[in-house]
Amino acid sequence: MSTAAIELVDLTVAYERHPAVHHVSGTIAAGSLIAIAGPNGAGKSSLLKAIIGELRPTSGIVRHELKRTDFGYLPQAADINRRFPISVLDTVLLGSWRQTGAFGCVVPAARNRAHKALGVVGLEGFEGRSIGSLSAGQFQRVLFARLLLQDAGVILLDEPFTAIDARTTRDLLDIVARWHAEGRTVLAVLHDFEQIRAHFPQTLLLARETIGWGATADVMSPLNLGKARAMAERWDESAGMCEPAA
């Protein structure tokens, strides 16, 4: 696993010329644990997608010396098709493609690691179940097991605890804490302020542009949260293209 700093330099991401992320700059230090907060439509998912290279910046740069395989990415649940007929074990094994290559054979060591990862997330015995038969919380545990197997240095989680019960959330937060202790960089899009304050030392509060980025206690102030809300109320989805920064 390797990790490194990621620098966002005046980053703008737009869809059909409408900016979703607007002139965001800052450094994600290697090994940091950062919550990304903000109202619906604030550009949080778009920012993650730009960081992993799934979306091209309209302007600005995402600068780092990492390979695509150094990133582990958990999309929002709504973006994942669970009707695909694949077993829990095979889903977890998809996390081992770094070792096997996209069309390589699964080595027994990877299979062992997949069983172990399922043990860590509390799903021993679920190996042969199809993913479509799992509850939302069980499926999220499977996706965390896949991330464990992938062993990436930078892990991006998009609303990992939405519609997940308290017990499962607690277990998965323990894994996040473990990743942090191992020196991995973890970014998580979250809506639960209490959870952010309790578990995430740093926060980026986004409302398309940066409202605050730094220590969670400073960033999640009533003033900043009010600002983010007020900006969201003013968003005009039909607004034109932003002008390049002066």
Ligand SMILES: Nc1ncnc2c1ncn2[C@@H]1O[C@H](COP(=O)(O)OP(=O)(O)OP(=O)(O)O)[C@@H](O)[C@H]1O
């Ligand atoms: N594929 C797309 N095509 C056009 N517009 C998009 C697309 N994806 C996102 N957007 C728009 O970009 C803006 C930011 O969306 P994004 O999903 O990044 O926000 P978010 O902060 O993750 O929101 P949420 O909290 O609701 O998940 C929104 O106005 C959204 O409608």
